[in-house]
Amino acid sequence: MLVRLDYPQTFNNLIENILTQDFAPRHSHPAIDIAEYENESIVVAELPGVKKDELRITFENDVLTVAGERKPYEMPRDGRVLLNEMRLREFSRSIEFPHAIDGDKISADLQNGILKIVVPKAESARPRTIEVK
Amino acid sequence: MSLIRWNPSRDLAAWSSDIFNMQREINRLFDTFVRGGTQADESFGLTYWTPAVDIAERDNEYVVKVDLPGVEKDDVKITLVSGVLTIRGEKKQENESKTGSFHRIERSYGSFQRSFTLPSSVRNDGIDAVYKDGILTITLPKAEEAKPKQIEVRVK
Incomplete structure (x- = not known):
């Protein structure tokens, strides 16, 4: 039996589905940047409205995990929601690095909703110059 | 040939x-x-992204909250023109982050703009905006005539 696959139609339906959905931005998990430098990697996560004590940063089995919970805005009794796009509630992200890490020296700083974690490379993973005798 | x-x-x-x-x-x-639309649209040579917004209405005011992590206070402009609230600004990439080799870039940089038509009129003088922990909170008090009124009707 031959089944005609109607690709354009399928594609259009797909696009239409996406378009007709509420395509408000969904920020259910924080966006992160990871950059590697000579002696360290730097992880930057966007965590607007997250307080220091709502954050848990762990380093276990060479995996760095950033987890936490953002408390939703407390609606006053006479309040009504007109728009709700902020989706960040509970979040957890784990990162494995392509190089060995000095776990004891990881440091983190939270400012203006930006979490910056400095992950120093282990001595063995740092670039070294070998002198020719 | x-x-x-x-x-x-x-x-x-x-x-x-x-x-x-x-x-x-x-x-x-x-x-x-x-x-x-959070992805930077680089094919047109410009970057833009859309911050998430929450809006709540109370009896006396509107409260608008915008997720703006890492945006400098001075890089945000808020205007209210004939009932349309516009928040625009720019998130700049930190200089230091340009020199590393990136394993992952999920954050969006560049300009953003969002506009909202408020359902009722707002008092122009009492608008307040606070930026804290990466969230911009704008409070717009309703104009007198827009507040809910209770009228007592005497039944004869």
Whole structure:
């Protein structure tokens, strides 16, 4: 039996589905940047409205995990929601690095909703110059 | 007439690069819609992103909250023109982060703009905006005539 696959139609339906959905931005998990430098990697996560004590940063089995919970805005009794796009509630992200890490020296700083974690490379993973005798 | 040796791999290469371009464009399109336009649109040489917004209405005021992590206070402009609230600004990439080799870039940088028509009139003088922990909170008090009124009706 031959089944005609109607690709354009399928594609259009797909696009239409996406378009007709509420395509408000969904920020259910924080966006992160990871950059590697000579002696360290730097992880930057966007965590607007997250307080220091709502954050848990762990380093276990060479995996760095950033987890936490953002408390939703407390609606006053006479309040009504007109728009709700902020989706960040509970979040957890784990990162494995392509190089060995000095776990004891990881440091983190939270400012203006930006979490910056400095992950120093282990001595063995740092670039070294070998002198020719 | 010179003879040209037919090289099937050349045709294939040209054809596959078209396919890859198309695939990239489709991926970009999907990213734009599925991820809510947060992906930087680099094909037009400009970057733009859409911050998430919450709006609540109370009896006396509107409260607008915008997720703006890492945006400098001075890089945000808020205007209210004939009932339309506009928040625009720019998120700049930190200088230091340009020198590393990136394993992952999910954050969006560049300009953003969002506009909202408020359902009722707002007192122009009492608008207040606070930026804290990466969230911008704008409070707009309603104009007298827009507040809910209780009228007592005497039943005869």
